[in-house]
Every structure is written in C-alpha cells, then in structure tokens.
Amino acid sequence: MDEARHALEPATGDDPWRLALRRLRANRVAIGFGALFAVLLALSLAAPLWAHVAGTTPSRNHLADTIVIDGQRRDVVTEDRVPIGPTWRAKYFLGADGNGRDVAVRLLYGARNSLFIGITATLISVLLAVMLGLLAGYLRGWVDAVVSRALDVVWAFPVLLLGIALGVALARDGLRLGPLSISGGSKWIPTLIIGVVGAVYLARPLRGLVLSLREQDFVEAARAQGAGPLRIMLGELLPNLASTILVFVPLLVANAILLEGALSFLGAGVRPPDPSWGTMIGDGVALLTSAPHLMIVPGVMLVATVLALNVLGDGVRAALDPRAKVRVGR
Amino acid sequence: MHWTLRGPACALVASIAVGLAACGEREQNNSGEIRAAVTSFPDSLDPALAYTGEALQALWVVYTPLLSYAHAEGVAGTQIVPGLARALPKISADGKTYRLRLRKGLKYSDGRAVKASDFEHSVKRILNLESADTSYFERIVGAGAYLQSGRVRGDISGIETDDRTGAITISLEEPYGSFSNVLAMTFGAVVPGDTPFENQTKRPPPGVGAYKLANVRVNRGFELVKAAGFDVGDMPRARLDTISIEVVKNRGRQTQSVIRNELDYMTDPPAPDQLRSVRDRFAGKRYREFVTNSTYFFFLNHRLQPFSKKAVRQAVNYALDERALVRVFGGLLEPSCNFLPPRLAGYEKIEPCTYGDPDAPPDLGRARQLVKQAGAEGEEVTVYGTEEPEAKGAAEYFADVLSQIGLKGSPRIIPAANYYATIGNRKTRAQAGFANYFQDFARATTFFSIVDGAAIADTNSTNFGNIDDPQIDAALARADRNPRAAAVAKDYAAVDRRLLEEAHLVPYGHRELSVFFSDRIDFDECTAWHPVYNLDYTSLCLK
Numbered sequence: 009m010d011e012a013r014h015a016l017e018p019a020t021g022d023d024p025w026r027l028a029l030r031r032l033r034a035n036r037v038a039i040g041f042g043a044l045f046a047v048l049l050a051l052s053l054a055a056p057l058w059a060h061v062a063g064t065t066p067s068r069n070h071l072a073d074t075i076v077i078d079g080q081r082r083d084v085v086t087e088d089r090v091p092i093g094p095t096w097r098a099k100y101f102l103g104a105d106g107n108g109r110d111v112a113v114r115l116l117y118g119a120r121n122s123l124f125i126g127i128t129a130t131l132i133s134v135l136l137a138v139m140l141g142l143l144a145g146y147l148r149g150w151v152d153a154v155v156s157r158a159l160d161v162v163w164a165f166p167v168l169l170l171g172i173a174l175g176v177a178l179a180r181d182g183l184r185l186g187p188l189s190i191s192g193g194s195k196w197i198p199t200l201i202i203g204v205v206g207a208v209y210l211a212r213p214l215r216g217l218v219l220s221l222r223e224q225d226f227v228e229a230a231r232a233q234g235a236g237p238l239r240i241m242l243g244e245l246l247p248n249l250a251s252t253i254l255v256f257v258p259l260l261v262a263n264a265i266l267l268e269g270a271l272s273f274l275g276a277g278v279r280p281p282d283p284s285w286g287t288m289i290g291d292g293v294a295l296l297t298s299a300p301h302l303m304i305v306p307g308v309m310l311v312a313t314v315l316a317l318n319v320l321g322d323g324v325r326a327a328l329d330p331r332a333k334v335r336v337g338r
Numbered sequence: 339m340h341w342t343l344r345g346p347a348c349a350l351v352a353s354i355a356v357g358l359a360a361c362g363e364r365e366q367n368n369s370g371e372i373r374a375a376v377t378s379f380p381d382s383l384d385p386a387l388a389y390t391g392e393a394l395q396a397l398w399v400v401y402t403p404l405l406s407y408a409h410a411e412g413v414a415g416t417q418i419v420p421g422l423a424r425a426l427p428k429i430s431a432d433g434k435t436y437r438l439r440l441r442k443g444l445k446y447s448d449g450r451a452v453k454a455s456d457f458e459h460s461v462k463r464i465l466n467l468e469s470a471d472t473s474y475f476e477r478i479v480g481a482g483a484y485l486q487s488g489r490v491r492g493d494i495s496g497i498e499t500d501d502r503t504g505a506i507t508i509s510l511e512e513p514y515g516s517f518s519n520v521l522a523m524t525f526g527a528v529v530p531g532d533t534p535f536e537n538q539t540k541r542p543p544p545g546v547g548a549y550k551l552a553n554v555r556v557n558r559g560f561e562l563v564k565a566a567g568f569d570v571g572d573m574p575r576a577r578l579d580t581i582s583i584e585v586v587k588n589r590g591r592q593t594q595s596v597i598r599n600e601l602d603y604m605t606d607p608p609a610p611d612q613l614r615s616v617r618d619r620f621a622g623k624r625y626r627e628f629v630t631n632s633t634y635f636f637f638l639n640h641r642l643q644p645f646s647k648k649a650v651r652q653a654v655n656y657a658l659d660e661r662a663l664v665r666v667f668g669g670l671l672e673p674s675c676n677f678l679p680p681r682l683a684g685y686e687k688i689e690p691c692t693y694g695d696p697d698a699p700p701d702l703g704r705a706r707q708l709v710k711q712a713g714a715e716g717e718e719v720t721v722y723g724t725e726e727p728e729a730k731g732a733a734e735y736f737a738d739v740l741s742q743i744g745l746k747g748s749p750r751i752i753p754a755a756n757y758y759a760t761i762g763n764r765k766t767r768a769q770a771g772f773a774n775y776f777q778d779f780a781r782a783t784t785f786f787s788i789v790d791g792a793a794i795a796d797t798n799s800t801n802f803g804n805i806d807d808p809q810i811d812a813a814l815a816r817a818d819r820n821p822r823a824a825a826v827a828k829d830y831a832a833v834d835r836r837l838l839e840e841a842h843l844v845p846y847g848h849r850e851l852s853v854f855f856s857d858r859i860d861f862d863e864c865t866a867w868h869p870v871y872n873l874d875y876t877s878l879c880l881k
Contacts, residue, residue, distance in 0.1 A: 069738045071662035072699070088614045089668040106610075107666070107731050179752075193750060275725055280749050281734050294727050298611040 028251075031327035038323020045316040048309070052119035059113045061098045066117040067281035070108035075099060084108045090298045103301045105291055111305055118283035118306060122313070125199045125278070126265035132203025133260055134253055137210035141249070142241045144211075145218025156215070162208045168270055174201045175276025193279040198271055202264045209263070210256050214249055221245055251328045258321030262314045269310050285310045370880045371580040372602035372858065375592045379557045379585050384538040385527040385545065386463040389470040391776065391872060392605060394524055396562060396583065398871040401527030401545035402570060404438055404457065404506070405518055407780065407870050409574050409877070413681050415869040416631075416780035418522050420571060422452065422546060423506075426518070429821050433513030436521070440504030447550035447565045450530060454499035454506050459531040461497060466490055466535045471778060474520045479509040490535050515820040519779035548576040548876045559584040562875060574876040577864070581875055593854070596624075602856040605873070610668050610727065616854060624859075627852045628867045629672045631679045631777040633785055634663075636721075636736055636844040637761075637803035639769050644714035644745065645803075651841035652693070653708035654770075657743045658736075660696035663846050666731040670850040673697070677785065677837050677845040681869055683823040684782040684830025692838045696846075702742060709744040718746045722761050722771030724754035729772045736770070736844075762799040773802055774849065780870050781823050782830040786814050789837060805842045857881075 032038060059065055073084045077095055084104050085091045091104040094111075101112040144155035162170070175198060182192040183200070190196045221227060222245070230244050271277030272286025280287065285306040292302025380393030385401040388394060398406075406421035408414055420426055423438040430437075444452035464475050465485055475481060479496025496509040510517060520526060529543040542551040549562035560583055564576040586592045586601075590609040593616060595601035607627075608616045616625055638645035638654065645651050660673035675691035678684060694701055709715055719740050723733025733749045740747030752760055761768040778784040787793055791811045793801035813833050817826035837843060853873055855861055858880050866877035 067734075067738055067741075069662065069735045071665045071735060072659050085665045086614075087665055087669040088617070089610055089665050090614060106727075107734055108662075176753075193748065275751070280730065280751055281737060294609070295611045298614060 024251075028327040032323055035323045035326060038320050038326075041316040041319035042323070044312065045320060048119060048313055048316065049123060052116055052123055055113070055116035055120055058116055059110075062101070062110050062113050063099065064110045064113055066109065066114045066283050068109060070104065070110075073108060090295065091302070093299065093301050102305050103299070105288070105302055106295055106299075111288075111301065114283040114288060115285075115305055115309060118285050118288055119309065119313075121195060121278050121282055121284040122265050122268055122286075122310075125195060125202065125268045125284070126261045129199045129202035129206060129264040129268070130257060130260040132200065133206035133210060133264070134257065136204065136207035137214055138246065138249065138253070140207065140211040141214025141218055142245060145215040146222050146237060146241050146245065148219075152215075155211075159208050159211055159215075162205065163212075167205055167267065168274075170205060171198075171201050171267060171271050172274055172276045175271050179276065179279065195278060195282065198268055198277040201271070202267050205267070206260050206264055209260065210253070213252065213256075217249060217252060218245055221248055255321070255325040255328055258317045258324060262317035262321065265310070265317070266314055369577070369579050371582060372578055372856075372878065372880070373600075374581055374583045374603040374605065375586040375595070375601050376583055377585070377587060377589055377592070377606045379559075380539075382537060382539045383542045383551060383554060383560060384467075385524050385529060385543075386460065386467050387469045387537055387539075388524060395605065395872050396551075396560075396875065397524045397527070397545075398547075398868075399549045399562065399576070399875045400542075400547040400551055401524050401529070402547050402573060403522055403524060403526040404440075404528065405522040405526075406573070407522055407868070409866070409868065409874055411866050412869065416681060418518050418780075421522065421573070422528060422570065424504075427521070429518075433515065433819055433821060434510045436508040436510070436517060438506045438508075438521075440506065441570060442504070444546055444570070445567065446530060446544035446546055447568075448544040450544070452528060452546060453501045453531065454504050455501050456528045456531045457506050458494055458497045458499055459533065460527065460529050461494060462490060462492075463529070463533065463535055464525055465494075467537065469525060471520075471523065471525045474517075474523075474525070474778075477510050477512065477514050477517070479511055513819040513821075515818050515823070515826070516779065516781050516783045518821060519781045519784075523779055546570060548574060549581070557585060576876055577879040581878070596854050596856055599856040599858060602858055603873070603878075604854050607668075607670055607852045608854060613668050613670075620854065624857065624861055625852060625854045626865070626867070627670065627850045628872075629680065630849050630851050630872070631681060631780065631869055632774060632849045633677055633679055633845060634671065634732075634774045634847050634849060635677065636732075636770055636846070637768075637773045638841075638843055639767075639803050640806070640842070641804045642767060642769050644709075644712065644717045644719065645769065647712045647714060648841060649708045649712040650714045650745075651844075653705040653712070653743055654740070655693040655838075655841050655844055656701045656708065657705035657739050658693075658844055658846060659700045659739075660846050661699075662735055663732060666735060667728050667847075667849070670852070671847040672850055673847045675838060675845060676834055677789075677843070678782055678830065678834045679777075679785070679848045682777075682780060682782050682785075682830075684827040684834065686831040686834070688835060688838060693841075705743040715744040716746060718748070719769050721747055721749045722757070722768050723749055723751050724757045724772065725751055726754050729754070729757075733772045736772070740770075758800075759798060761802050762795070762797065764796045764799070768802065771802070776849075777870065782827075782833075783814070783818050786810075786830070786833055789833075789842060790814050803843055805837075807836065807840060807842065810836055810842075 070084045074081050075084055085108045089106055091106055092100055093103045100110055103111045105111055140155050144152040178197050179192045183190040227244055230240050268277050269286035272284045273290040278284035278287055288306040289303050295302055376392045380388060381390045382388040385397055388397050402421045404421050404423040405418050408417045408419045422440055422444055424441050427436040427438045440454055461475050464472055465481055480494045484492050484494045498507040527545060533543040548568050550565045552561045552563045554560040562581040564579050568575055589606055592604040593608040593612045596604050638651050640646055664671050664673055673696040675688050721733050721737040723729045730751050737747035737749040760766050761771055775788055788800045789805045791806035794804050810833050813829045817829035820826045853865055860879050860881045864877050864879040866874040868874045
C-alpha cells in the first residue's frame with residue numbers, strides 16, 4: 009500500500025535523496041527495525057562495559073567457580089558439565105557456557121565480531137562489485153567475458169561449501185598474498201571469504217545497469233568532451249549506481265552475518281576463543297537439552313539482527329526505487 | 339529370551355509344555371542376539387591393521403593371539419596368559435629369543451588347521467601393510483632385511499617355525515622386555531598363510547576366537563557370530579549367538595535407543611546433555627563408569643619458548659585446576675598428577691602431588707611469580723586442540739590459564755583427523771596442546787614411549803613436547819630390557835616422578851568410559867570390563 013502511494017506521489021522537484029528519506033521516514037515498520045538494529049549495534053559497542061560489570065572477559069573460564077544465588081552456593085558448571093542458566097544478575101545474566109564463560113558477555117562480544125565481519129565483508133563486496141561491474145559493463149568485450157564467466161563460476165558454486173573449503177584451507181596457515189599476510193586465526197579470513205562471495209550478488213546487477221547507462225546521452229556527452237574511460241566510470245557512471253548499491257547494502261550485511269554464523273557454526277569462521285553467534289550456537293549443540301539457553305540466546309540475536317536488516321533493507325529499497333526487485337542469497 | 343531348566347522333573351515339564359518355566363532356577367541366557375552401537379566404524383577389521391578401541395574390543399574375541407590377557411576385571415586382566423600357545427614363552431637368558439609352541443588341534447573358524455608358519459605370514463602382513471604397530475615387529479631379527487628385499491613371500495630370518503610340532507622361535511635384535519605384551523596384541527594374531535597382503539576389512543580372514551566376523555558392511559556395521567567348536571584352554575566361549583554392531587553416529591540417538599531397549603549396548607558414553615539423566619536413572623542398574631588405562635596431558639614443547647624454561651613449565655603445572663578439567667570431561671575423568679595410569683606395574687601414586695592438591699584451587703600467585711622470574715611475561719603461546727568437545731574445551735581452558743599467569747595463550751582448534759600428524763610435525767612448531775594416550779598393551783613401556791627421547795622425529799613424532807631427558811631415557815632403556823615388569827616397577831615409578839619433578843608435561847588425569855545396557859542384558863553377572871580391551875564381549879548374556 010505504501011509502495012502504491014509513493015508511486016502516485018506527484019513530482020515535486022525535490023532532491024531525489026531527500027524524497028527517498030521522506031519515504032523511508034514514513035515507513036514506520038522499516039524505521040522500527042532500523043532502530044532495533046541501532047540498539048543491537050549500541051549493545052555490541054557496550055560489550056566491554058558489561059564485561060566490567062560482570063567482572064569477567066569473553067574468554068575467561070570459570071569452570072570450577074561457584075556463585076551464590078538466593079543464599080545458595082551453586083556451581084557455575086556442574087561436574088557433568090551442565091552450566092548454570094540465566095541468573096538475571098550482573099554475573100551470568102544469561103547463564104554460563106560449558107567452559108563457565110559468561111554467555112551475556114560473550115553474546116555482546118560475539119555481536120561485535122558478527123557485525124564487524126558482516127559490515128566489513130559488505131564493504132569489501134561493494135568495492136569488488138563496483139569495480140567488476142564498471143569494468144565489465146563499460147569496457148565490454150573480453151573484459152566483460154572474463155568477469156562474467158568468473159562471476160558465473162562463483163555463482164554456480166554452493167556458497168556455504170565454498171566458504172567452508174576456503175575457511176578450512178586458510179585456517180591452518182593463514183593467507184599470504186604478496187605484502188598481504190593474515191594469520192590463520194584472524195577474523196579477516198572469514199571477512200575476506202564472505203566479502204568475495206558476496207560481491208557476486210551485487211556485481212551482476214551493477215554490470216547490467218552499467219551496460220544500459222553507458223548508452224545514455226550523458227555518457228556520450230562526456231565522451232565527446234574527451235573524458236577517458238576511468239573518468240567516465242568514476243565521474244559519470246558511479247554516481248548513478250549509488251541508489252542500487254544503497255538498496256543492496258543492508259541485505260548484503262544481513263546475508264554476510266548469516267553466512268558468518270553458518271561458517272562459525274561449522275568451525276570454518278571465527279576461531280576460538282573469540283566468540284561469534286555462530287560459534288556460540290555450535291558450542292551449545294552438545295548441551296541442547298540440559299542447557300538450551302546456549303543455543304537460544306545467540307539464535308535469537310542472530311534472527312533479530314537479520315530480520316532488522318532485511319526489513320530495513322526492504323524499506324530502503326521501497327524508498328529509493330519502489331519498482332525494483334532485489335534478491336540476495338540463494 | 340531363552341530359559342534353562344534343571345532337574346528331571348523340570349525336564350519332564352519342559353517336554354510337555356514348552357514355555358512353562360515356573361519351576362527351576364532362572365539362569366543366565368547363553369544364547370540370543372543383541373544389538374550394539376558404535377559411533378564410528380572401526381579403522382579396520384583386519385587384525386594386522388586395526389588400532390582403534392572399537393576395533394580391538396571386537397577383534398580380541400575373534401583373533402586370539404599366541405599370548406593373550408586374562409579375561410578378568412581389574413589388575414587381574416592385565417596378566418598375560420597363554421593364548422594359542424600352550425604356555426608362556428621360554429625366554430633365553432639374554433632376553434633375545436622367545437620359544438613358543440602352538441596348542442594341538444587348533445582350527446580357524448572356517449575349519450582349517452592352524453599352522454606354526456601362519457605366524458610368520460601374519461608378521462609379514464604387519465610389516466608390509468605398515469600397520470600402526472609395525473615398529474614392535476621390526477625388532478625381530480631379519481625384519482628390516484625382509485622389508486628391504488621387497489619380496490612379500492621372502493623369509494624373516496628371526497622367525498623359525500615347525501608346522502609338525504607347532505614350535506615357533508622368535509629372535510630379537512635386542513632384548514625387549516615387553517615382547518610378550520606385543521605377542522598378546524591382536525596385531526600378533528595368527529591368520530591363515532594364504533591371507534592376502536592387503537587390508538581385509540571387507541572380508542576379514544578367519545581367526546581362532548569365541549566369535550567370528552560376519553556380514554561386514556563397511557561404515558555401516560558388522561556382526562560377531564558365535565564360533566562353533568572354539569575350545570582353547572581357559573579362554574571363555576561365546577554366550578550369545580550374535581552381536582550385531584551398527585554405526586550410529588549420533589550419540590544422543592544411541593542413548594535414547596538404549597533407554598528404550600531398542601539397542602542393547604553403546605560403546606561410547608552417553609551424549610553430554612543426557613549423561614546426568616542416565617546417571618540418575620540407571621547407575622548401578624544398567625550403567626557403570628570405569629577408569630581406563632589412559633593418560634591425558636598437555637604437552638609443552640621443550641625446544642620452543644617459553645617452555646624451554648623449567649620455571650615456566652612448573653608455573654603451568656601450578657596453575658592447572660584439575661577440578662576444572664574434570665568438568666570439561668563431564669565428570670568422566672579421574673584427576674591425577676601421575677602420568678602413568680593405575681593398574682600397571684610401576685604405578686605409585688604421587689602423594690602429595692608435586693604442584694598441589696588436585697581437589698583444591700590452583701596456586702595462581704606462585705605460577706605468575708615463576709613466569710615473571712623466568713622473564714616470560716607476555717610471551718604468546720598457541721595451544722593446539724581438536725574439534726572434539728572435550729579436547730576443544732580443554733585447549734580453550736588451558737589457553738585461558740596461560741593468559742591468567744602472564745603468558746598470552748590462544749587456542750588453535752584443528753580437525754581431529756590430522757591432529758597428531760600436525761602436532762607431531764616439527765614444522766608446525768606446536769608450543770603446547772592437548773594430548774592423550776591409550777595403552778597399546780598393559781605395560782608402562784607403552785606410555786613412556788611417548789616421552790622417550792628416541793621417539794622424537796621430524797614428522798609423525800609421538801614425543802610432541804620433544805622431551806629429551808637422559809635420565810628418563812636411561813631408566814627406560816634399562817627397564818625395557820627386562821621381561822618381568824614387576825621387577826622394574828621401581829624404574830617406571832622413578833620415570834613417572836621425574837616427569838612431574840621436571841615439569842616435562844602437564845598430566846591431569848585418566849579417562850573414564852562407561853557401559854550402558856538395555857534391560858535385556860544381565861547387568862550384574864554378564865558385563866565384565868577388561869582393563870585392556872574394555873567391554874569383554876564374551877561376558878555378555880541376556881537375562
């Protein structure tokens with residue numbers, strides 16, 4: 009209904025960005041979920057503060073510790089490795105995990121890792137996709153053929169399998185590419201993997217868009233004025249891709265967080281002892297029935313974040329281009 | 339279910355009305371079929387190659403070696419007894435020659451007669467197939483030359499056999515006191531002389547044992563079927579007709595199936611989240627835990643900083659909290675500061691523990707002080723572990739302990755499949771990590787082989803910490819020459835103490851395993867736990 013109303017809005021001569029912002033503001037659901045994402049982001053930034061209140065760190069083990077609750081002394085982890093559940097107090101607010109680590113503290117630090125990877129990987133995806141889309145779409149010919157086939161190959165490969173294969177292969181010895189050297193346990197390994205894989209989703213539509221834009225009069229005019237390919241790509245075409253990129257960004261971030269969660273769950277993403285929602289869910293599997301909070305808590309956070317980003321992304325799309333259809337993920 | 343009736347009156351009643359079991363004493367059921375589950379298929383069902391617990395537990399009752407272990411629980415089960423041999427070997431004064439003689443009338447499960455020369459063929463298979471324990475048999479005179487010749491049908495000069503008398507004479511390059519234990523391993527089991535020189539897991543060769551292997555479906559399951567006519571000395575015969583062993587990867591499913599009596603036995607402990615419930619409901623009735631002859635420890639690489647310094651190694655020992663590690667193992671760990679497990683000659687409980695009471699909090703203050711004094715503060719240490727929950731939990735805990743005492747510990751978790759090859763490779767430069775060892779045979783030698791300087795190698799090293807202590811090496815060399823383990827128990831105990839005094843590694847306990855049975859199994863009378871081969875399948879019977 010919102011979309012229909014926006015489509016019927018009379019042309020007012022406003023700046024299109026301002027118009028989009030006004031449309032987005034009117035979309036209360038999207039704004040609500042955007043606010044939820046902002047809260048999650050703020051919580052993740054406050055992780056050290058909460059760790060200070062709880063008196064621990066995300067990787068500190070408290071296997072043999074005890075805690076007094078309602079006057080009763082209880083083991084943080086029982087001898088048969090059942091961790092304490094939520095206490096709703098500063099210490100072990102959301103319970104402990106199998107190694108006696110504070111779940112709330114790990115959850116917030118996990119949010120930092122998941123969001124860092126999600127956002128950074130998306131930036132890498134955008135950078136790569138813009139580069140490939142512009143080159144393939146504008147230069148065409150053999151450049152387009154090579155880029156398109158490369159994208160087809162990555163597109164055809166199951167994303168999760170590709171991620172696992174790369175993650176496992178790089179985890180042991182790290183990545184060394186000329187001057188670039190990343191150790192096997194670094195967060196940059198899953199970030200790069202997800203960034204490269206995610207680029208495909210954006211590069212293909214951008215290439216299509218550039219193919220149509222390069223035939224437009226304004227590009228022809230720039231060419232007639234003696235502008236070179238680089239100047240045309242960056243000065244004339246890139247600004248026209250901005251709205252498409254903006255529509256994709258929240259969806260790419262959501263997809264990247266999901267993929268990071270899946271890779272970490274399978275042991276090919278964030279490395280211990282660093283927490284991420286995926287590793288936390290993975291660690292909780294063995295104690296599913298005796299300590300369900302270990303899976304539920306990070307699972308809820310993951311769902312909430314991805315949902316918030318997807319709804320926000322949908323709102324951004326509706327605001328920028330109500331007729332566009334966008335899909336990320338397979 | 340099968341019932342046995344006693345006495346003529348009962349026989350009469352039974353003949354009149356089958357199933358009228360009202361009179362007579364109820365006895366153990368000596369037949370029937372049960373279903374058991376393993377989490378993973380054995381590494382091999384070929385006696386020359388099988389090495390994992392699942393495999394050896396089954397093969398022990400299928401392939402009786404020349405010598406064997408008594409079918410008994412506790413220390414009695416570590417006693418070597420004659421298997422296919424008539425008696426224990428006669429060992430020459432210099433400890434290099436072992437003389438044995440086969441029992442008369444031995445037959446394989448397919449009816450063929452067992453020949454003394456089959457033993458030499460079995461050893462050739464072990465050498466050619468590069469089995470995990472090939473090194474034990476390379477001590478035989480001529481084994482090296484045989485391998486170098488490349489002729490599989492060639493001769494091993496150190497093995498002389500006489501098919502007519504059943505005599506077998508084995509000559510060793512050097513005296514090796516544990517050789518009787520080697521002959522008692524299933525590796526040393528005798529198989530027919532025409533058994534091919536390749537992995538026979540799909541079609542295991544016949545053996546001489548209470549059971550025979552049947553219906554092998556690789557990665558899915560196999561059956562142990564009662565071997566008719568098995569009669570070897572005091573070796574127990576099979577009670578059950580068939581033990582059907584299936585691979586069920588999910589331990590949670592196995593546990594549920596045993597609880598519901600759909601499975602009769604599971605070889606691994608129940609899934610961690612079901613352990614408490616199983617203990618509460620079935621302990622002493624259908625469920626029991628046992629301490630295995632195993633040792634769990636963290637290795638510390640002596641050739642790399644900071645563990646090249648004794649003070650840092652001692653600090654780590656002071657900082658470790660065994661109570662925490664017991665929890666990592668879900669309570670299935672007996673904490674200990676001995677490296678050597680109990681029930682072996684040479685075990686002397688180290689009391690009080692050198693670095694503090696395992697049941698009390700650790701001395702972190704002293705540990706920090708030692709690290710500071712050694713000038714190792716802030717040094718980075720990568721702690722290796724596998725993806726398996728206990729190994730991962732232990733590695734993460736250990737890395738945290740290192741961080742608490744002034745080092746910078748970080749875990750590196752790698753797949754279990756290539757874990758030992760990775761940490762045993764010098765190029766990996768593994769500073770510290772999780773390690774465990776389950777006995778090859780019931781003698782201290784097998785445990786100390788992984789702290790012997792001779793075990794250090796560039797690849798596939800089993801001495802992960804590169805421990806090269808001349809005092810330990812000399813004591814082991816001396817003890818290992820003596821065939822009587824009890825006579826050199828003091829030497830073994832001294833090595834055990836020295837490992838701790840020098841803080842060569844960080845031992846923390848011995849693994850406990852469990853047995854969990856269905857209601858059908860006679861739990862009180864028919865579930866013997868063997869110290870070498872775990873559950874004794876010949877002991878199983880139905881109620």
